[in-house]
Amino acid sequence: MLIGYARVSTDDQHLDLQRDALSQAGCERIFEDKIIGAQAEREGLARLIGSLRPGDTVVIWRLDRLGRSLKNLLQLVERLDGLQVGIRxxxxxxxxxxxGGRLVFHLFGALAEFERNLVRERTQAGLSAARKRGRQGGRPALLSPTKKALALKLHQERNHTIEEICNMMGISKSTLYNYLNKAGQDATGMA
Structure with missing residues (x-):
């Protein structure tokens, strides 16, 4: 039996194109998911997998509709293969x-993995080169060194609460605590 699966990942996307293509391909049933943001649970996919029988074929519009990442896609294909279910x-x-289809699928998977590794290597090389030039990554500091010293001094004097210091400096409690921890580490590292 041909069983379709369609997925979109934002509110402004519609399932119509995928539904039409899956119906034209001869799917008797179509399961759907509309995943917004980083939501991990895909109820439609879970219902699809629960309904599969050996010999069924899951039909998708594109490979990226089934798996949210290459790793996830390969895991799903392996799981479906274990259920004796094909993918089209x-x-x-x-x-x-x-x-031949299995071979092509695994070649695509290997090429995608190779590309991902190349991107990771280029990113690491770029970050390393930037560090050598003195560029530090991450978010910029919220307070100038002078204001940071003032916040630390206010905390040491114990005349103001953490909340008062944060309000005066315009920072959150976690930012102040990060500054205090860093100052403590620097002090113990110098001793």
């Missing part, structure tokens, strides 16, 4: 029910 992607023209 309409846009990439991949069908894992054939040996």
């Amino acid at each position: 992607s309409l846009q990439e023209n991949i069908d894992t029910t054939s040996s």
Whole structure:
């Protein structure tokens, strides 16, 4: 049996295009998910997997509709393979029910993994080069060194509460505590 799965990931996206393509491909049932933000649970996918029987084929519009990442996609394909269920992607023209389709799928997966590793290596090289030039990553400091010293001095004098110091400086409690921890580490490192 051909069973469709459609997914969109934002409010402004619609499932119509995927539904139409899956219906034209001959899907008898279509499961759907509309995932907003970093929501991890996909109820439609869970219902789909629960309904599968050996010999079924899950039809998707594109590979990225099934898996949210390459790792997730490979895990799902392996899980479906264990259930004796194939995958057919309409846009990439991949069908894992054939040996050639399985080969193409694994080649795509290997190429995507290779590309991800190249991106990671380039990113690390760029960060390393920036550090050598004195560029530090991360968010800029909220307080100038003078204001930071003043906040630390106000805390040491014990005349103001943490909340009062934060209000005067325009920072959160966690930021002040980070400054205090850093100052404590610097003091013990110098001793």
